[in-house]
Amino acid sequence: MKSSKNILLTSILTLSIVTTIFSQDQNDYKMIEKTVSNYINGDxxxxxxxxxxxxxxxxxxxxxxxxxxxxEYNALEVFKNDKGRAPEKNRKNRIEYISVAGKAANVKIEINYPDRTVVDFVNLLKINNEWKIVSKIFSVKE
Known part of the structure; x- marks a missing residue:
């Protein structure tokens, strides 16, 4: 009987921990998606x-x-120079993957234009409970 209670208690505790971790991960994914959407939509x-x-x-x-x-440039300085340019119309954006490890994340984004594809790899850190892009590398496939 005592063994059954220990197993049940251990199972409940494990389920509680897994549920908390899963909900935190889901929240982080949503926050990362929002940050990446701000990047994609703003660009x-x-x-x-x-x-x-x-x-x-x-x-x-x-x-x-x-x-x-x-x-190598400061990303916001580059984007500031685009201020005032016309929005891009023939562009399709797709998030390929989001990988999260604690307070660090990596996202691969594919941006398709009629004549080329740009692949972005953005690295994010969770700073003061907000996910921010801290670096971006990219390559153009023509």
Whole structure:
């Protein structure tokens, strides 16, 4: 009898812990999706205010240019230069995956244009209970 009570108590405790972890993970995924949506929508619409919600102020953007080689910039400075440009219409965005480990996450985004595909890998950190993009690397497939 005592053994059955211990098993039942252990099972309830385990279920409670798993439920708490699962709900926290689901909440983090939703928060990450919101951050990434702010990035995608802000970039597509050239809406700097929306983009700012997604990126940490010191976030970097890195890529390799066929002309100039390795390039590294402050991401918000790059997007600020796009301010005032017309929104992009022939663009399809897709989140390929979201990977979360504690307070760090990585997201792969595929952006399809009629003549090329851009693949973004964005890294996020949970800072003060908010997910922020802290770095972005990308490559263009033509």
């Amino acid at each position: 597509t619409k050239k809406d700097f205010e929306t983009l700012q919600k997604a990126f940490h102020k010191n976030a970097t953007m890195k890529y390799v240019s066929s002309k100039n080689g390795y390039q």
